[in-house]
Amino acid sequence: MKKMTTTERRRLRKLEKFLPTVYRERFDMGKYISLRFCPPPLAKKILSHCGTSACILGWAAYLFPRLSSKTYVFAYLANDLFSIHPMTRDWDFLFNASWSLRDNSPEFAARRISLYLEKGLPSSWCYYKPESEWEWL
Numbered sequence: 001m002k003k004m005t006t007t008e009r010r011r012l013r014k015l016e017k018f019l020p021t022v023y024r025e026r027f028d029m030g031k032y033i034s035l036r037f038c039p040p041p042l043a044k045k046i047l048s049h050c051g052t053s054a055c056i057l058g059w060a061a062y063l064f065p066r067l068s069s070k071t072y073v074f075a076y077l078a079n080d081l082f083s084i085h086p087m088t089r090d091w092d093f094l095f096n097a098s099w100s101l102r103d104n105s106p107e108f109a110a111r112r113i114s115l116y117l118e119k120g121l122p123s124s125w126c127y128y129k130p131e132s133e134w135e136w137l
Helices: 006-021 040-049 056-063 074-082 089-095 097-101 106-119
Strands: none
Touching: 006 056, 006 074, 006 106, 056 074, 056 089, 056 106, 074 089, 089 106, 097 106
16 A cells, blocks of 8 residues: 555545534435435535535545546545555545444544544454544554
C-alpha cells in the first residue's frame, strides 16, 4: 500500500472537519449517494438538488469534485483521494458500510478519521466493539 502524502492527509483532514456539518438525514454509511448507483463525478450535482443520503465517500466526492471526476467507482475514490485502497483494513475502518449498523452518524465518521490520522489504524477493532475496546500498538 502506498503511503499517504501530506496533500492526501490534508484532504482527509478537510473531510473530517466537514462531516460534522452534514445533516444526519443526509448521511448514511449504508448507501452511496442514493438507492441507485451514482458515479462520483455526479455526486455534487445530485447532492446539491436533492436530499438523498451519502456516505463518507459521497461527501468526499462533493468536497473534491474536480479530483473525483476522474473516478467512476466509489470504492476506488478513497484510493484516488487518500491512497487508501478498498481491499484493506484501513478502508474498512474508515469507509465500510457496516458502520451503519453501529453508529451511522457523520460525527462518528469524523471521529474515526480523526483517530486514524492521529494514531493510525487500531490493531484491534471491530464494528460491534465499543471505541473504548479498540487498541493501538
